[in-house]
Amino acid sequence: MSLPRVVIAAPASGQGKTTVATGLMAALTDRGTRVSPFKVGPDYIDPGYHGLAAGRPGRNLDPFLTGEDLIAPLLLHGSHGADLAVIEGVMGLFDGRLGTGGFASTAHVARLLDAPVILVVDARHASRSIGALVHGMATFDPTVRVAGVILNQVGSPRHAKEARDAVGLPVLGVLPRNLAIEAPSRHLGLVPAAERDDAGIRAIGEAVAAHVDLDAVAALAHTAPAIDALPWDPTAVVRQAGPLRPRVAVAGGRAFTFRYPETEELLVAAGCEPIEFDPLTADALPEDTAALWIGGGFPEMHADRLAANRSLRADIASAVAAGLPTVAECAGLLYLCDSLDGEQMAGALPGTAAMTGRLTMGYREATTERATLLGRPGERVTGHEFHRTATVTTGDPAWLLDGRPDGVASATLSASYLHVHWAGHPRLAQRFADAAHAFAADPTTWAPTPWAAPTPPEKAPAEPDLLHHGDRDLAPGLTDLAVNVRQPHTPDWLVRAITDDADWAAYPDPEPARQAIAAHHGVAAEMVLPVAGAAEAFTLIARAIHGDALVIHPQFTEPEAALLAAGRTPRRHLLRPEEGFRLDPAAVPAAELIVVGNPTNPTGVLHSRDALLALRAGTLVVDEAFLDAVVGEPETLIAPEMPGILVLRSLTKTWALAGIRAGYVVGDPALVASLAAQQPPWSVSSPAVAATVACLAPERAAEAAALALEARVARADLVARLTGIGLDPVEGEAPFVLVDTSPIARHSLRADLADRGLAVRRGETFPGLGPTWLRLAVRDPHTHQRLVEAITQIKEHHAG
Template sequence: MVTSPLRPEGTAPPRLMIAAPMTGQGKTTIATGLMAALRAAGHTVSGHKVGPDYIDPGYHALGTGRPGRNLDPHLVGEERVAPLLLHGARGADIAVVEGVMGLHDGRIGTDGFASSAHVAALTATPVVLVVDVSRMSRSAGALVAGMVAYDPAVEVVGVILNKAGSARNVAEIARAMPIPVLGVVSRDEEIAAPSRHLGLVPAAERAESARAVERLGERVARDVDLDALVELARSAPALDARPWDPADEPGIAAADGPRPVIAVAGGRAFTFRYPETEELLTAAGCEVVAFDPLVDTALPSGTRGLYLGGGFPEVYAGRLAANRALLTELRDAVRSGVPTVAECAGMLYLAGSLDDRAMAGVLPAHARMTERLTLRYPVATAPGDTLLTRSGESATGHEFHRTRMSPGACAERPAWVVDGAPEGFASDTLHASYLHLHWAGRPRFAARLADAARATPPPAPASVPAPDLVSLKAEAVAEPVADPLRHHGDVEVGEGMLDLAVNVHPGRRPVWLDRALAESLREIDAYPDPAPARAAIARRHGRGVDEVLPTAGAAEAFTLIARLRSWRRPVVVHPQFTEPHAALEQAGHAVTSVLCPAENGFVLDPDAVPDDADLVVVGNPTNPTGALHPARDLRRLCRPGRLVVVDEAFMDAVPGEPESLVEERIEGLVVLRSLTKHWSIPGIRAGYLVGDSEAVRGLERASTPWSVSTPAIAAMIACTSEEAVPEAERRARELDGWRSHLEAGLREAGVGFVPSRAPFVLVRAGGGAHARLRAQGIAARRADTFPGLDPSWIRVAVRPPEITRRLTAALAGLVPDTAPSA
């Protein structure tokens, strides 16, 4: 007998398989709940899944606190199934294996190969059946009896009755059972996992997933005999196998020298990959670094190889397309020869477009969703030498998608031939196809990617164009800023420059406002009292004084919000004013960014905000995009336990203030306003917040005494008076007319822009436009410091037509790097 270094007499980790007579019986629910229940009871649990499934192991990981593992003879070969089980179960007290489909259902035409029964036999794992008895009585006993007797190599030791009805019917079923009933779970829709077009929604995409799995564990612990299950698991015999070790695989050896960085796509859009892939790459001497294409605007530093796995890019196509900075860097990296492996979703990400949304543009193909599900378990053959393969090599894999690529393969060098047809795209540095592979079954693929990464020189620094006519100051501003979240437009304006960078109304202040400010100076010998301002703001918006808090501009409000609580998952919707993001990070919070896609006009999709976000910050209209989000969408963000902060700093510049929430009483909603821009008083830090009285009280407790100055209090009173209302509307309509003139000029000049409702416009002027405008004495706000935007964008403040004409004339002489988008 071959003995394991862990157990001299053989390896016998306690283990059970949760299987079913057919799909849809509740295997995933019961298996995941069992893992969570055992963990809560003090066991170290290892979770496994029969078959190629990526989604169920994600839930297993939540239940166990360890990576979910797959056991699939088709993908890795029969000889590796037991070693992989032992590898995943290292250090665990018990292993729980979830089956696939019906117990004996395997690859079509193979008499049950790769079925749950096949894996149970290969690993000598006792089987517990989950049976949906919602429409059965004694017949359930006959069904189970058949499963028990069907294959002597498979030991079925117990049954859990799922979706059970009355106690009387349960008793009838239990009497008919030929094996012990280990649990009875009644129907509960609240513990069901949601489905999507490819099956269950991945755990990484369900913000409430952790709590849902915890509830599953509590339910299983209540309704299932855990002690009996543990005893049955301990009855599993020793295995004549050694745990799989990636370092023992042929060709896997860590070379001397620096460890090349392999960037692995992750996050919500790329959840499909097997943990053994990363373990093989690590054993081969690589440093595996994950990045999130929805959030990160650059590849990991020093990237010398790329692995883009599967997932649901079609669900997040808009947000992926909006992250142009990352797409551009990714395209340049792949085209420059950085070795890249892309499976399914990764291939779509490299395509020219996905559902008409621009992707990386590396592959000469376009993809879109279809009604037809492609589901197959093929053997693929390599038609030639590529990054991963050598001519004639074969690999077993699986495909599972509802998209179609057109064309489907590069005629010269496809990645595979599957069922006689070319599949995917390949070269010496690229391998992209729909086929998912389990690299534990083909470890040489990991070795080849590692070798190629070591042979790839570090990425060259980005080339810097010669200064030409750009002034030294312009050149300095065009360089990367040390703290992009703290970059503001006022630093871009130099002496003698035309100011289109700062969003302050260029007109004169009303006489009555100047008078109020001047008179306030007579009172600066006393501490400021914000109470009169609070009352004036409350009257202006029809709110109670307990629903209003004057602040030293919106900046103080963002700081107070960041300090209000120990936020579990604060979300900032981008692109938008970066101050709230910076304030949250300064307070020690890890911020989640939600990117609004450019192709949708940067308008928020409420469903893109994670369900577990307890703070959401969004601008309306948003700086710098000028997008005015519908109030109904913002209301959808509000829910118990969450604070929603709507920054309406520019709402007073929109005629009629449509979509404003400042006068709506909604639990957990706070609206911020600023007076500095519309009234031309940036030197007077005057703003306020209005909202949920409980939140306002908390923010007031967090505020610094006397933070609002006496002149700011005077400005608040004056700018919210009855006299101010018609003047505010007049200014808003004036800005509206100026913006219409600006947009018409941009259109005539052939320059792309985002239609705006704010006193600024986001312009797609092309790379280098910012510096070239500065060379002509025109200061615009660089936009690449806003998350989700790249250097091709600038933000232009609305100005009178005579100033606008000078800008559009300058822009007409610039050649954008990208096609304008109206």
């Protein structure tokens, strides 16, 4: 996507970045440019000034808080409808998290966004030496493009000329010394914009317009290349947890000004209705409040007025005590305490808070040893701490901040000094919204969903072998019911196409396959990527699609194996046998990447299109490897428009092509392009290209439909015979059957069946299944009868 953009940086703090950046935003806005304002780092105050200047919310870009992968998507999200983005840096250009080589610095963000940098330099104490300073900043890291300079605090025209002549980059502006345009500060930085009118902002904009070449700044912003990313979408990372729209009371006003815009956007996407109230003036929480969110700010500056609002304090204390889902960050923690600097606060938490002479500031990694409203053991949350107060509280801590206990939390409360950018941790927003939905449904009976801790490692069941496939259960002399290839031999016409039509002497060209796939499904060619089977597709997805991953099991094990091979640890969501392994979208946790099969291998269950679409939280990957074996291919997600969706298909099973490895991906063009960027050259062989073209030719449609009908009849036959001996196969549509043989024996029948000449796929190789489960490929009635007779013999043997 194309977005003109520029980063305003400086050699160090105190050089005038905020003045220049805010002035540029105001000046450009005043002349009709729609400016999207951003701040590098966890700052809340500067974005407030940016918002006043640009007339739209100021937002933050911080790789530590949200991860590197979200920086460009968050920029594009915040720039919707804008003409140009102005991004104010943090500290010195190359200053980031200590000990990390500049991670989360302004330079880091500029690199991630491929944005030109304008360096603001305070010239009060130098003239020609400024040239050396700028030269060093511009050449220190060649991957950062310092493209222009604005000189600030210049004393005279002669001073300006001396400095300008020494600088080897375009000087886009010279600001004279003028304290009237500086924002006032206090103990945590600038005074928040909510406590000032915008007259000062207008004055800063007028000064910048008078002394900076706005046309040159805009021209420089237009040199930024297009961004290869999609805008962040809150509806893709959280889901609505119920039919109601629970009201979330959000503290605001002059005392509570710190919150990221994405927080409320996530709550709205999760089906909530944020309602702002001012703790300085509101008599009570908003009517029908189902959850409470209190962010940061300066309650110490307004402690007397907060204390005087007795009715609200009492309302909040009783609501929190009654289990109202509540999140309080920093200032919110102080307000929930009994007192702050001796002034009475809400009294919802037993403890006191007071100002100190010590500034506590820095990035934090937060963990918890127990389940709370927001936290779960084993999870890591990144955040930021910034305050000059200290609290003395009782109760279990909300977080361990780099191992240090902080705050207070329970199943309905999380109160801590930690500021968290929920765009980087949407599961926290989901948990809070879920609690709000549950409370709104019935506040008299609501209780947090019990959280089941993972089984201790020493008691954990053995992990399935994710690299086990059906061919591993074969052996010479065994009849194959383990491998899901439908035909015993590749059709003659297909063999001829592979051997005669493929140019084996030339490097493979996948384009004919791409065009054939696009024509077959009625989609654009840029939505298609031929691959060397589903295994390659899952490897590409694990490398290209970032973020929190969730695999819905039991299903084909290759997706999880590929994610683990890529150094990622996906979560699992297990479908339950007592529910027929049916998909309940409301029960599936939100994740940035969700993988599910349809029909699912090994259950054979065919999920509805609507249920699958309800899972779209980030990227949804649907493995439709067996859908061409289902009559009419119902519930497919392949369509002319597939935002956020990737569908995998295989030609292996229907056309007996296991040795060729022919498959493809259809989906969102941007996601398909990201997979293609990871694919090695010539991974799809010439025989696979020829096979794809031949199998998807229009004249093969009738044959494919007949094979699907054959599979349906064969499946029904196998199900009937298994049911006839007292087993209960899982209801499904795929050319295989999953059945629990525990009525026969409490162990796997695989070895017993092998002794009788039959190979079956063992269930314990799939997450969520035990050894008594078997997956059986459908074959002919004679083979099915051999199978049930063998199972009957085993049953009689065990009974005897």
